[in-house]
Amino acid sequence: MNKKENLLKGFIKENPLFVSLLGMCPSLAVTTSLENAIGMTLGVFFVLVLSNLIISLIMSNEKLAKMVKPVRIPVYIVVIATLVTIVEMLMHAFLIDLYLSLGVFIPLIVVNCIILGRAEAFASENKPLDSVIDGVGMALGYGLAIMLISIFREFLGKGTLTIWGDLQLDLNFIFEFLKIEPISMFTQPVGAFLSFGLILATITMIANNRKLKMAKEVSK
Amino acid sequence: MNLNPLGTKEETKMNRGLISGLVLLVIGIICGLMLALVNYFTAGRITEEENKIKYAVLEEFYTLSEYEISETQGEGSFSTIYFLKEKGTDNVEAVIYTVSAKGYSSTTDVEMLIAINSDMSVEGYKVTTHQESSGFGADIVDNNFGVDEIDDLSNFQAVSGVTVTSNAIKTCFTLVSQRVISDLGGGSGE
Numbered sequence: 163m164n165k166k167e168n169l170l171k172g173f174i175k176e177n178p179l180f181v182s183l184l185g186m187c188p189s190l191a192v193t194t195s196l197e198n199a200i201g202m203t204l205g206v207f208f209v210l211v212l213s214n215l216i217i218s219l220i221m222s223n224e225k226l227a228k229m230v231k232p233v234r235i236p237v238y239i240v241v242i243a244t245l246v247t248i249v250e251m252l253m254h255a256f257l258i259d260l261y262l263s264l265g266v267f268i269p270l271i272v273v274n275c276i277i278l279g280r281a282e283a284f285a286s287e288n289k290p291l292d293s294v295i296d297g298v299g300m301a302l303g304y305g306l307a308i309m310l311i312s313i314f315r316e317f318l319g320k321g322t323l324t325i326w327g328d329l330q331l332d333l334n335f336i337f338e339f340l341k342i343e344p345i346s347m348f349t350q351p352v353g354a355f356l357s358f359g360l361i362l363a364t365i366t367m368i369a370n371n372r373k374l375k376m377a378k379e380v381s382k
Numbered sequence: 383m384n385l386n387p388l389g390t391k392e393e394t395k396m397n398r399g400l401i402s403g404l405v406l407l408v409i410g411i412i413c414g415l416m417l418a419l420v421n422y423f424t425a426g427r428i429t430e431e432e433n434k435i436k437y438a439v440l441e442e443f444y445t446l447s448e449y450e451i452s453e454t455q456g457e458g459s460f461s462t463i464y465f466l467k468e469k470g471t472d473n474v475e476a477v478i479y480t481v482s483a484k485g486y487s488s489t490t491d492v493e494m495l496i497a498i499n500s501d502m503s504v505e506g507y508k509v510t511t512h513q514e515s516s517g518f519g520a521d522i523v524d525n526n527f528g529v530d531e532i533d534d535l536s537n538f539q540a541v542s543g544v545t546v547t548s549n550a551i552k553t554c555f556t557l558v559s560q561r562v563i564s565d566l567g568g569g570s571g572e
Contacts, residue, residue, distance in 0.1 A: 226405070233402045237409055244413035248420045255424040258431045 165295055172299030179307035180365050184275040188267040189308045190354040197324040199312035201260040203305030205253070205268055207298075209245045210277050214297035216241050218285040238281045239272070246271045259327070276304060314357045319348035440464060440478055443497040443506045449475060459483060459557050461493075463565070475500055477565050479558050480510075485550035487513040492522070492550040496558050500566055502533050507555075514547045522547055532559045 163171075178184045192198045217238060221227045230237050250268045253261040261268065271277065280300055285293040316323055321334035321344040337344055347353050437446055449466040456463045456479070464478040482493040490513035497505040509523045527548075528539040535555055540548035 220409075229398075229401050229405045231402075232399065233406045236406055240406070240410050240413050244416055247417055251417075251420050251424045251428070255427040255431065258435070 165292070168292060168295050169299040172296070172301075172303035173306065174303075176300075177303045177307055178276045178279075178300055179304055180362060182276075182279070184279055185277075185304070186358070188270055188274060189304075189311065190351070190358060192264055192267050193308055193312035193315055193354060193357075194319070194349050195263075195316045195324045196309060196312045197260070197326055198263055199305070199308040200326065201253075201257070201264055202267065202308060203301065205246075205249045205264075205271055206274070206276070206304055207301040208249050209242065209271055210280060210301045210304075211294055211297035212245050213238070213242050213277055213281055214285040214293040215290055216245075217281045218288060218290045218293035221286040222289060234286065235278075235282075238278060242277055242281070243272045276300065311354070311357050311361060314361065315348045315353055318345050318357075319350075319353060320344050320346070437464075439495065439508075439510065440497075442508060443478065443495075444476060456480075459554075460561075465565075473500075474566055476505060477562065481554045481557055482511075483550040483553035483557070485512060485514050486544075486546045489513065492547065492554070494551065494554050496532075496554065498532050498558065498562050498566075502531055502562070502566075504529050504532055509551075512547075514544070522551060527551060527555075529555055532562055535559060 172178065174181075176182065179186065179189055188202065192202050220230055220237065221234075246269060249271070250261075253264075253268060280296065284296050288296070313323060317333060321332070321337050323331040323333065325331070334344070345353075348357060437451060440446060440451075444466060446466075448469070450469050452465045452467065454463050454465070455461065459481055461480045461482070463480065465474050466476040466478070467473060468475050476497060476499050478495055478497045480493065480495055482491040485492040490511065492509060492514065493511040494507055494509045496507045499505050507527075507529070512522065514522065522541060522544070525541055526539075528537045529535060530537070532555070535552070538552055538555065540552070
């Protein structure tokens with residue numbers, strides 16, 4: 163696997179949210195607006211890239227790896243929890259609105275399966291540089307996935323797209339043109355499950371069609 | 383006495399466990415130091431931001447940047463009491479009370495902010511929390527009760543049809559009027 167493949171696999175082929183179905187709880191909860199999704203992506207990006215780097219640095223040193231091996235999960239958790247706490251402090255100090263709207267889901271990044279999963283499955287067995295690339299790819303893949311869900315939910319639920327703070331696209335004219343109201347159900351939890359299910363179904367359909375095509379070509 | 387091979391094996395195993403534990407401890411300490419460092423840089427700013435949010439509701443009455451704010455916890459019906467002092471001095475310019483009284487709802491009291499200037503005039507008041515019946519009861523939030531001077535509540539105008547809620551508001555004003563003189567430092571009164 164070369165570096166480009168390593169980076170790109172997180173986007174579609176091994177997308178943590180839509181393919182591995184990891185870390186769904188915060189993803190469904192914070193996607194009420196695009197702004198939240200972008201903020202969450204920032205947090206996950208910081209934590210995932212640095213945790214991959216640090217863990218791979220620890221585990222690529224043979225002597226250290228031997229000592230750490232029996233307690234590797236606690237070590238991972240300590241590293242991840244530290245990074246998450248740093249993110250939380252920084253967000254609290256500099257992006258207080260985002261901090262308030264993400265609420266409990268920032269500290270919950272600690273138990274996000276994606277981060278521990280990448281640490282155990284990739285960073286512990288690969289070189290630091292590869293692990294960083296993997297982290298960047300996975301975090302961006304995750305980010306794109308939750309942004310997709312949040313665009314879907316915010317547009318259908320409120321008719322707007324909040325990019326950052328006051329930077330907001332008002333798309334209510336589409337609803338006015340169709341003579342209907344925005345469907346506020348989509349900003350509620352039930353809307354999260356529905357949106358996620360619909361997007362997942364669409365992606366699976368596309369993937370299945372491609373597989374079928376490939377199978378037909380092979381059999382020809 | 384001969385050492386049996388099992389014993390030594392157990393021993394190395396134990397040592398290994400101990401070493402792993404120590405490594406974990408060292409990593410934990412490093413992480414703790416990192417956190418302390420970040421906390422050192424962000425703590426000040428966090429308090430600043432928190433205060434901004436906390437005092438945002440007071441901005442309705444005064445421009446807070448012109449004053450020095452201190453707060454105390456009142457007893458009984460009073461919760462937080464904010465003292466606005468002129469910058470650099472001890473002169474209390476205004477006092478803002480958070481005071482609550484029992485209204486129509488059995489679970490949630492009516493809570494309001496009452497801002498009093500040092501000359502006993504009422505700068506403003508605002509109901510912040512209540513669970514009175516919607517419709518009439520909820521009207522109290524922006525209602526004008528006709529109180530301009532805290533030492534004279536005779537002009538109090540109740541909202542007709544909402545006696546219990548109006549009484550709760552009046553209780554709040556009365557409670558404030560009972561203690562405002564001593565809070566404004568009595569000294570200016572003589």
